[in-house]
Amino acid sequence: MMLIIVYLILNQSITLWRRNINITGKILKNLRLNNNITLDQLADEINEMFKISITGSMLSKWETGKANPIYDHLKRLALYYNVTTDFLLGFNQDEKLEMVNHNDNLGKKGRSSYSKKANNIKRLVKLLEDDKITNKDVLILKDFVQVSLSRKHKNLYR
Numbered sequence: 001m002m003l004i005i006v007y008l009i010l011n012q013s014i015t016l017w018r019r020n021i022n023i024t025g026k027i028l029k030n031l032r033l034n035n036n037i038t039l040d041q042l043a044d045e046i047n048e049m050f051k052i053s054i055t056g057s058m059l060s061k062w063e064t065g066k067a068n069p070i071y072d073h074l075k076r077l078a079l080y081y082n083v084t085t086d087f088l089l090g091f092n093q094d095e096k097l098e099m100v101n102h103n104d105n106l107g108k109k110g111r112s113s114y115s116k117k118a119n120n121i122k123r124l125v126k127l128l129e130d131d132k133i134t135n136k137d138v139l140i141l142k143d144f145v146q147v148s149l150s151r152k153h154k155n156l157y158r
Helices: 002-021 023-034 039-050 056-064 071-081 093-104 108-129 135-150
Strands: none
Touching (some): 023 056, 039 056
């Protein structure tokens, strides 16, 4: 029961957090712009490389956050750009930090805040996997999520 509560709280927190900052879309757009290619050119290259059928319109929806790529497409994009899926999901910002910083004017404060949140989520998932979360931890996590949700979420990647 406790595990289910923690999972639901964590899942809700992650969903709201990801929805507000759309980091994957911004990263995909920055990678494409840094390679000086259009959405249609990227679609053509990916389709040829992986023998699939992605459209420029699909890529646009992913970049703007109107839709999210399925994991198989995310893996293909990571291979195409020679990055990891963790990077595309925003969990490993050090991989191409200069690119994000240059195109999005992401400040040090925003970058470190985002990295801390990503690391905290990874630690919570590890604790869940190892069954090391106590009832007290669940209450602390619940309070944290409630406080976070009550504040206005700032978009760190304007």
